[in-house]
Amino acid sequence: GGDSGGGNDDGKITMGFAQVGAESGWRTANTKSVQEAAKAAGIDLKFSDAQQKQENQIKAIRSYIAQKVDVIAFSPVIESGWDQVLKEAKDADIPVILTDRAVDSKDTSLYKSFIGSDFILEGKKAGEWLVDDSKTAKGPVNVIQLEGTTGSAPANDRTSGFADAIKADPKIKIVASQDGDFTRAKGKEVMEALLKAHPEANVLFAQNDDMGLGAMEAIEAAGKKPGVDMKIVTIDAVKDGMTALANGQFNYIVECSPLLGPQLMDLAKQVVDGKEIPKRVLTKETTFTQEQAKTALPSRKY
Amino acid sequence: MKQLPKHRLFWPAVALVLLLVSNVFFSSSFFSIRLQDGHLYGSLIDILRGSTPLVLVALGMTMVIATAGIDLSVGSVIAIVGAFACLQVSDLSDQNSVGGVLIAVALAVVLGLVLGLWNGVLVAVVGIQPIIATLILLVGGRGVAQLITDGQIINVRSDPYRTIGAGYALTIPVAVIIAAAVVALAVVFTRRTALGLLIESVGSSPTASRLAGIQARRLTVIVYVFSGFCAGVAGLIYSSNISSADGNNAGNLIELDAILAVVIGGTALTGGRFSIAGSVLGAVLIQTLNITIYTAGVPGRVTLLFKAVVVVALCLAQSPAFRAKVFRQKAAVTA
Amino acid sequence: MRTEPPVAEPILEMTGVGKVFPGVVALSDVDFTLHPGEVHALMGENGAGKSTLIKVLTGVYDIDAGSIRLGGEDVRFTGPLQAQRAGISTVYQEVNLCPNLSVAENIFIGREPRTLGVIQWRRMRRRSAELLQALDLDLDVGALLGSYSIAIQQMVAIARAVDISAKVLILDEPTSSLDASEVEQLFRVMRRLKGEGLAIVFVSHFLDQVYEIADRMTVLRNGRRVGEYTVAGLPQSELVKAMIGKELAVLEQLDEQEKPAVEERREPVIAATDVGRKGAIEPFSLTIHRGEVVGLAGLLGSGRTELARLLFGADRADAGTFAFEGAPVTMRGPRTAMDHGVAFSSENRRTEGVVGELSVRENIILALQASRGWSRPIPRGRQDELVTRYIEALDIRPADPDVEVRNLSGGNQQKVLLARWLITEPRLLIVDEPTRGIDVGAKAEIQRLLARLSGDGMAVLFISAELEEVLRLSHTIAVLRDRRLVEQLENTDDVDVDRILATIASGVEE
Amino acid sequence: MTSVTTPPAVERPRVARARRYGVSSRFVPVLATLVLFCVMYGIGIANYNGFSDTQILLNIFIDNAHLLTVAVGMTFVILSGGIDLSVGAVLALGTVLAASLLQAGWPAVPVIVVVLASGALIGLAQGAIIHFFEIQPFIATLAGLFTARGLAQLISTKAIPITNDFWTTDATERIHFAGFRLSPSAVLALVIALIAGLALAYTRFGRNVYAIGGNRQSAALMGLPVARTRVLVYTLSGLCAALGGVLYSFETPTGNSLTGQGMELDAIAAVVIGGTLLTGGSGFLAGTVLGVLVLGLIQTMITFQGTLSSWWTRIFIAGLLFLFIVLQRVATRRER
Numbered sequence A: 001g002g003d004s005g006g007g008n009d010d011g012k013i014t015m016g017f018a019q020v021g022a023e024s025g026w027r028t029a030n031t032k033s034v035q036e037a038a039k040a041a042g043i044d045l046k047f048s049d050a051q052q053k054q055e056n057q058i059k060a061i062r063s064y065i066a067q068k069v070d071v072i073a074f075s076p077v078i079e080s081g082w083d084q085v086l087k088e089a090k091d092a093d094i095p096v097i098l099t100d101r102a103v104d105s106k107d108t109s110l111y112k113s114f115i116g117s118d119f120i121l122e123g124k125k126a127g128e129w130l131v132d133d134s135k136t137a138k139g140p141v142n143v144i145q146l147e148g149t150t151g152s153a154p155a156n157d158r159t160s161g162f163a164d165a166i167k168a169d170p171k172i173k174i175v176a177s178q179d180g181d182f183t184r185a186k187g188k189e190v191m192e193a194l195l196k197a198h199p200e201a202n203v204l205f206a207q208n209d210d211m212g213l214g215a216m217e218a219i220e221a222a223g224k225k226p227g228v229d230m231k232i233v234t235i236d237a238v239k240d241g242m243t244a245l246a247n248g249q250f251n252y253i254v255e256c257s258p259l260l261g262p263q264l265m266d267l268a269k270q271v272v273d274g275k276e277i278p279k280r281v282l283t284k285e286t287t288f289t290q291e292q293a294k295t296a297l298p299s300r301k302y
Numbered sequence B: 001m002k003q004l005p006k007h008r009l010f011w012p013a014v015a016l017v018l019l020l021v022s023n024v025f026f027s028s029s030f031f032s033i034r035l036q037d038g039h040l041y042g043s044l045i046d047i048l049r050g051s052t053p054l055v056l057v058a059l060g061m062t063m064v065i066a067t068a069g070i071d072l073s074v075g076s077v078i079a080i081v082g083a084f085a086c087l088q089v090s091d092l093s094d095q096n097s098v099g100g101v102l103i104a105v106a107l108a109v110v111l112g113l114v115l116g117l118w119n120g121v122l123v124a125v126v127g128i129q130p131i132i133a134t135l136i137l138l139v140g141g142r143g144v145a146q147l148i149t150d151g152q153i154i155n156v157r158s159d160p161y162r163t164i165g166a167g168y169a170l171t172i173p174v175a176v177i178i179a180a181a182v183v184a185l186a187v188v189f190t191r192r193t194a195l196g197l198l199i200e201s202v203g204s205s206p207t208a209s210r211l212a213g214i215q216a217r218r219l220t221v222i223v224y225v226f227s228g229f230c231a232g233v234a235g236l237i238y239s240s241n242i243s244s245a246d247g248n249n250a251g252n253l254i255e256l257d258a259i260l261a262v263v264i265g266g267t268a269l270t271g272g273r274f275s276i277a278g279s280v281l282g283a284v285l286i287q288t289l290n291i292t293i294y295t296a297g298v299p300g301r302v303t304l305l306f307k308a309v310v311v312v313a314l315c316l317a318q319s320p321a322f323r324a325k326v327f328r329q330k331a332a333v334t335a
Numbered sequence C: 001m002r003t004e005p006p007v008a009e010p011i012l013e014m015t016g017v018g019k020v021f022p023g024v025v026a027l028s029d030v031d032f033t034l035h036p037g038e039v040h041a042l043m044g045e046n047g048a049g050k051s052t053l054i055k056v057l058t059g060v061y062d063i064d065a066g067s068i069r070l071g072g073e074d075v076r077f078t079g080p081l082q083a084q085r086a087g088i089s090t091v092y093q094e095v096n097l098c099p100n101l102s103v104a105e106n107i108f109i110g111r112e113p114r115t116l117g118v119i120q121w122r123r124m125r126r127r128s129a130e131l132l133q134a135l136d137l138d139l140d141v142g143a144l145l146g147s148y149s150i151a152i153q154q155m156v157a158i159a160r161a162v163d164i165s166a167k168v169l170i171l172d173e174p175t176s177s178l179d180a181s182e183v184e185q186l187f188r189v190m191r192r193l194k195g196e197g198l199a200i201v202f203v204s205h206f207l208d209q210v211y212e213i214a215d216r217m218t219v220l221r222n223g224r225r226v227g228e229y230t231v232a233g234l235p236q237s238e239l240v241k242a243m244i245g246k247e248l249a250v251l252e253q254l255d256e257q258e259k260p261a262v263e264e265r266r267e268p269v270i271a272a273t274d275v276g277r278k279g280a281i282e283p284f285s286l287t288i289h290r291g292e293v294v295g296l297a298g299l300l301g302s303g304r305t306e307l308a309r310l311l312f313g314a315d316r317a318d319a320g321t322f323a324f325e326g327a328p329v330t331m332r333g334p335r336t337a338m339d340h341g342v343a344f345s346s347e348n349r350r351t352e353g354v355v356g357e358l359s360v361r362e363n364i365i366l367a368l369q370a371s372r373g374w375s376r377p378i379p380r381g382r383q384d385e386l387v388t389r390y391i392e393a394l395d396i397r398p399a400d401p402d403v404e405v406r407n408l409s410g411g412n413q414q415k416v417l418l419a420r421w422l423i424t425e426p427r428l429l430i431v432d433e434p435t436r437g438i439d440v441g442a443k444a445e446i447q448r449l450l451a452r453l454s455g456d457g458m459a460v461l462f463i464s465a466e467l468e469e470v471l472r473l474s475h476t477i478a479v480l481r482d483r484r485l486v487e488q489l490e491n492t493d494d495v496d497v498d499r500i501l502a503t504i505a506s507g508v509e510e
Numbered sequence D: 001m002t003s004v005t006t007p008p009a010v011e012r013p014r015v016a017r018a019r020r021y022g023v024s025s026r027f028v029p030v031l032a033t034l035v036l037f038c039v040m041y042g043i044g045i046a047n048y049n050g051f052s053d054t055q056i057l058l059n060i061f062i063d064n065a066h067l068l069t070v071a072v073g074m075t076f077v078i079l080s081g082g083i084d085l086s087v088g089a090v091l092a093l094g095t096v097l098a099a100s101l102l103q104a105g106w107p108a109v110p111v112i113v114v115v116l117a118s119g120a121l122i123g124l125a126q127g128a129i130i131h132f133f134e135i136q137p138f139i140a141t142l143a144g145l146f147t148a149r150g151l152a153q154l155i156s157t158k159a160i161p162i163t164n165d166f167w168t169t170d171a172t173e174r175i176h177f178a179g180f181r182l183s184p185s186a187v188l189a190l191v192i193a194l195i196a197g198l199a200l201a202y203t204r205f206g207r208n209v210y211a212i213g214g215n216r217q218s219a220a221l222m223g224l225p226v227a228r229t230r231v232l233v234y235t236l237s238g239l240c241a242a243l244g245g246v247l248y249s250f251e252t253p254t255g256n257s258l259t260g261q262g263m264e265l266d267a268i269a270a271v272v273i274g275g276t277l278l279t280g281g282s283g284f285l286a287g288t289v290l291g292v293l294v295l296g297l298i299q300t301m302i303t304f305q306g307t308l309s310s311w312w313t314r315i316f317i318a319g320l321l322f323l324f325i326v327l328q329r330v331a332t333r334r335e336r
């Protein structure tokens, strides 16, 4: 309920937002979107950055409870382990909205809503495109996969979604799959080595744009043409990735949108007003081919 | 001949060779080097080029460790300097102007020196324990780097800048030439002058050194400045290699690898005697280990265990106590 | 006072003991027998292998050859802990205590009085105060050991060992930095323990002390046993011959040796005016002239070391002014002093003197190099020349410039430290206990060297716990008492040890 | 040759009483930390609404129970002159091990026993390698870090939720008193800190740790059980880290191989901020508790600030750390 007070009495909604960190351009865009949307919606935002640590996020949430904010939103660093602190929020009558990543609590009454993307689906979409694209391929399709940080939720889910999808075509084989840590530098370094160990590879699936961009340099250095000699599928659709896609260096990007600020603020207002809101809201996301990228690029915000 | 295994670099060298050879099982062309687009191309070249940031950082770290200090901030310095340089370059009206890039690079290097100075002053003048003094920059530096990049990845499209980390001169990677030059410079400065001796003296016994008239404070500042310089150059190479600056991830955890390289190279963390050649060997060894992990397709979840096994095996092989206790190589000392 | 060689069964027998370090045979076929109720001196030059024998016995080093029997049973200790449990307690040559713990703890650590596993601090402090009283020491047992001078630390180490000792007490150069009265206290305790049937091994380079306290002695030379003698049966000259392997003429000369005439004191090298440091030493004024040897006399903790440290800038003076050769100078630290030709060899050679990890060569050139600055390395040829010269002059063994200093015997380390400062050709040489742990031959050599250097115009500030030595060398004697410079005596013929002691005791001010 | 000089008949002055640092000198760093902590707390109260609520202070203990436990073990290691980089990884392994065993249907008590035992075992192995094979602690425990985290990832790269009743109810039930709340974990951590503090001051083992940290060679020559003590110290640290893992999994009922990254640095920082010297042999456990409080307070101030962007958060943390350390250094400075 909205009558649990608030840090201040001016009737403004106060929202505590516990962000994961600033580990990527994607994340920073996400933060910006939330901050801007809050300003636009006249919501007083208390922001904190957990530096990718669950414990910090829990501390932040606990401190929001102590500060008696009206609503708490956060992107969980990992899925599990939130029951205790969510219970505390519930006890204090503060509604919680999850963003970007879900939690796996059995007790779904601990949070009001989840808004974000489905990582498994993203992996799946990437795989489905590859299956579709390989229909015309003559020889085997040998995929190098650059995974995200070992143990992280997007890495786990995208890997399994992708694997699920490519089962449909026996021609498609993952010849190497390595941790690229979601970064360009690592993506490049790993790709350099894998290109030499697996000269037969002709497709790269990078679980985010940055690794794909790094790998692209390695592919060029090896004298191959990215997008042609080696097809590249990635996830995210940040600006640099879209540019590469428009330039024909990437072949396909599955969008994973960070811009969920406005949707979040809407939900927050409704929940503070005591309205019922849907348990799960998916962010508006799409996929891009090279052609679509060319048209979409000029209007991309991040 | 019998003395060979006792040389402190014998076992790291053996490990390096073993790792390199083991790669052949996974990549038959591992040792082949060919000329491609006018430059050398091959896994060995990759290893050399890929190890340059670590070699540089380990070099600076060697000096710091020799004075019984430690520099945890190197990763952050890499991030800051890379971010700064990329920002400068991206602000150029013509990113391909060599002059503009040179100025940006020079400024960035100066920034590295300044960051080193900051550490040095905290350690030597204020008297804070090195691990904590440099922890401040480790934590805050990454924030500064992100402040510079505004949390984004700054891209540069500058050929002169790209040359530093990804370019070639006379078919050899420019990064390797730079690293070799800095290493050579360090060797000359420490072994052709008395700098090395004085550093070793301060590291093994600060009190005795002070009473022998060595200006330990000044020396300590110098080594941290040098470490900042090395990390700064590493930051340039790192960011130039991917033509972009990533304030959050650049150089993350490189301090651990660097310390590992220094120790494998035979320099004790307690300070004193140091070996530049050893640290370089250690750094190349670590990079080779990384590449081997990729080449051999070691899955992500066992990568760390694999690293642990190699590190433990190497340290045990190097440890005289282990050899004496386990292989009972007793006596036989009569020279 | 002297007892006949005991007839009882030996408590300890070492036979055919051998120990080899890479490149050095430290011990070879050494026999050593120890009886209950005797004080057995272990004699030998620096590097003869005395400390090594002790360390092999107590399990610090693995033994390479030979056997050890303790109380009739074969033993081989794997470390000092086992040796201690078997009843052997040891004071090793360098003070080996923990400076970060209190005095009381250093005496009792590992055997603290406990009830139900809980350490009884109060009881521990009381008992350690009592123990120290027995050695005539009145210390704050709760203070950190590191805040006391090296000599006092040595006394604490002795107190610990004495209290632990069950069957065998080993004292490796316990008296090297003690003054006469402390030595007398120690001897009193040793006699008492001996009376109680304890066997004591005693190492010292002070022949007088050995002749006073020991019953028998075993002489080592170059890691081999020369022989075992009763003290009564071996005159000093014979002993020296056994130790060195040749007659030592110097030793006889020593007493007659004339110090250079007290010259005219026109040129002051250093003048300190009202220099002091709170809690360390009261403000004092002292001028040292060219060619003059000033000796400092005083009891343990009287502030001699503190005075010397101030003159060198090792500690910052909080009062007073300095002038070098007449010109006032702001003392900023050792470098200021060194730039004006001052050299300082510390009494605490292990932590403030040699740099153990570096080689003999590097240690010797260290100070000279430091004052030249890092950018002007001493050419290798010049290094070799200097180092070889001083290895020879001071007879540093092994005569290999490239061994690590920490592998040298204590006395040889001391020589390295002296060499370090001598090659800087100082105008003022401050030596704090320079002859600590140095054998008879080398000691005479060093004294002669100092006398000659002062004759050549070098000023010397000489600190030694051995008053005779101070008297023999100095032109002027500055007496300290309770951290105050109480008197400066001209060293004329009528000044002798008793006169100085009386000054110390009465503290008369002029 | 004359016999040794005998002292004259006059009453000989006793050895001069040494200059003392004063009993409190050893406590100066801890006291400085305490004072600075209070100042900082005051600044927090002055600047932020609701900061004065005592619950905020208690929350620091609730949030950092695991860190405190880890830092207690680290204190022993650092006092002995070593360092333990593996604690964060051992903590993570503890959570993963607990979660996976619980998932397999084990009851609570054996799970906790197994987790603690495995942490102690890793510590023991590290201690043995460090002491007997003379491998530098930094490297041995870095390898330990790789091993522990590697094992955790081998067990599961996915986070495993914990649904065991003991975890979700008993262990997380808040203890209420005088209107305030504290978690059982926090109470346990404080009790452990107290016991550890007493052990350091009043047992032989504790004193041996100090002695070894002061000078290992000397400690050996004094006949102290150096081998046993050193191995035990690392074992203890491993045990504490594993216990930290258990406490952590109480608060966040999940087993995650990525937890506790960089926690070793937090623990080291807490110990050092508490006035303990990294070179060993000097420091107090009370300081460590204060150090953890300081880190927690910095974190709390940042969440109260609430307007910092991600990077300003980092800079702010570093700035506060810097201020704190420099002030502490100035307060404890002694001139040469």
Ligand SMILES: Nc1ncnc2c1ncn2[C@@H]1O[C@H](COP(=O)(O)OP(=O)(O)OP(=O)(O)O)[C@@H](O)[C@H]1O
Pocket: C021, C022, C024, C025, C026, C044, C045, C046, C047, C048, C049, C050, C051, C052, C053, C093, C397, C398, C406, C407, C408, C409, C410, C411, C412, C437, C439
């Ligand atoms: N750890 C070591 N490594 C190598 N050589 C050593 C070591 N310890 C002692 N030595 C050598 O063994 C020899 C005997 O040394 P030791 O310390 O026993 O002499 P010492 O008789 O006690 O001399 P001093 O009177 O100077 O103390 C010396 O030549 C010394 O250099």
Ligand SMILES: Nc1ncnc2c1ncn2[C@@H]1O[C@H](COP(=O)(O)OP(=O)(O)OP(=O)(O)O)[C@@H](O)[C@H]1O
Pocket: C146, C147, C148, C149, C150, C151, C152, C177, C280, C298, C299, C300, C301, C302, C303, C304, C305, C306, C307, C347, C465, C483, D016, D017, D018, D019, D020
């Ligand atoms: N660093 C220190 N901190 C505290 N007290 C000290 C320190 N160094 C020396 N002292 C004390 O100051 C007094 C003067 O010591 P100093 O070493 O100058 O005496 P000394 O005359 O040289 O005697 P010794 O023969 O013991 O060296 C002693 O009581 C000593 O315990």
Ligand SMILES: [Mg+2]
Pocket: C050, C051, C052, C093, C172, C409, C410, C411
């Ligand atoms: Mg000796």
Ligand SMILES: [Mg+2]
Pocket: C149, C304, C305, C306, C347, C432
């Ligand atoms: Mg003295």
